[in-house]
Amino acid sequence: MIQPRTNTLSIRTPEGIVFALPLAGPATRFLAWGVDFGVTLVAMSLIMTAFAVLRVLSPDFGAAISMLTYFALMIGYGILFEWFWRGQTLGKFIMGIRVMDVQGLQLQFSQVAIRNLLRFVDSMPVLYFLGGSAMLLSRRAQRLGDFAANTVVVRARVARQPDFQQIMPEKYNSFRAYPHIEARLRQRVSAEEAAILVQSLLRREELDAEARVALYTEIAGHFQRLMPFPPEATLGLTSEQYLRNLAESLFRNRA
Template sequence: MTPASDTLLDGNHTVLTPEYVEFRFTLAGIYSRFLAWLLDALIVIFGTSAVLIVLNLVMAFFPGVASALSIVVYFLVDWGYAITLETAWSGQTVGKRVMNLRVIQESGVRIGFYHAALRNLARPVDRLPLLYLVGGITALVSRSHQRLGDMLAGTIVVRERRLKVPSALGTSGEEGLLADPLFVARVKKLSTEEREVVLSAALRREELRLEARLQLFSALGTRLQEVLAMTKPAHLSDEKWTLLVAAALLPPPGSKRKLPGARSRAIAGA
């Protein structure tokens, strides 16, 4: 597939942080989103069927009520499935996880219940008149590939990047600090979001322009001194300091860590 066709299918979404650091996201194309929806739809159909079998057995003597109830059950399972999983899995359902897709806010941060509920409650409109025709056309003409539900909730669907964490991040010569139990213990107490930001910045620093790279690591260096309650050694640059924190977070050699597709906030502006 040519780069041009990739751009037409996927596209990009850029977020500019208050520190003027750019994070770029690869937008999910219509084809991959359709496959994810198809898998989720099959799960919902089978789940609804299982629930209805039980209800029909219970409501065998009230066929009219069972018929009306089946419609209610379908929508409850359909909405409940998507809203619950996208809230619990930070913007993913089974279909999206299989296709390496994720729903995030336009600002680049993860979604919550409010966003998941809004984008999924709008699905009946997006489905009109059949097979998401309204939603599909809206996504095709939208700059960020948003269906109506996404526009309402302020969300986008992006491709996740899976990166292998290297065994080292250019921290040679600073093994003494990495061997300091106090430093390592405080680093391990960083929140999940803070860890994602540090590791994502460390692994993607080569993708940034020099000015943006300096601004990002300056903000990260200052913030890490605050959250770790430690002063950065005078001989270390902000980038080197951040890389040491990232190195302390690395898993054992040979393992892999899944990193967000630039969905994290700049830590200083979080």
């Protein structure tokens, strides 16, 4: 039976602490591979230019060196970058992902080498069909090379504080009159729900007016069911104002 896919890798430490690392999806990884492929082609064309003199002096030796360099570059690029750059290549860096040990331990040279050598199998028959299929079936989005090397590719997060000032209500927050409900709200709202609230408000200008109203109504409905405020507190509030009030109640001290 295929196990359900999850988009995070959860690791429980012996101290009982659980930390979750978001896994990179096939599309992101394919784009990163595309960037890396482009980089190796550019690097190769630069090397070819550098070898031009050698090819004039000795066409045979020049061709041999070019062939070996190209082969070494195709194999060595991923291994060297991921080893010396802690699981990242240029493509992975641009796409914000990195390779790591499946148990959260240090990435070993042998792991990096195996996952890159097994690209020969993963890329069969064309365009990583085998590796991509394995990734879709894998619970941890692992291609065959990752599976053999005990590695996963995760999103390299940059922890940043959101700009809460942008999402605060312009008018008086009617929820402030109910501090006990606000306190319970802070307890009940999960980190993911809070992130959805913040992101929906931060991305206001990216949404069409109709889509925005529909989205805000849906999110506001969810929070109303989660922790209802009395009708007098929500009287005359639009969905957007409702969400801004919620954000202010949650993040008041952080703005």
